[in-house]
Amino acid sequence: MPQVLRVVCCFQCRQFQSDIVKKSTKWTCNRCNTKQTLRKEYGRGSGLECRLLAQQLSAKSCETEGLLDQTLIERLLLEDDDFEIPPDEGVGTGR
Secondary structure, three states, rough: OOOOEEEEEOOOOEEEEEEEEOOOOOOEOOOOEEEEEEOEEEEEEHHHHHHHHHHEEEEEEHHHHHHHHHHHHHHHHHHHOOOOOOOOOOOOOOO
């Protein structure tokens, strides 16, 4: 009998990942080792299906966060003419 997996999302690092379905609703994030209770199941199926879904959801999540950050920066630039984005210190200086 093949194992059934589910796609879950960590509340701390917001990483989507697959987890084996068991009777207990508790699981541990593989990335940050945070123990947590299942809040929402984003999908269920075989290992391959769940891994692909977790990758797609993580990619969309990253795109959405990037768009939100860009929108916030654009709003700040429009609202405040004196607002400037400071250059990153130490980037490209070979330190």
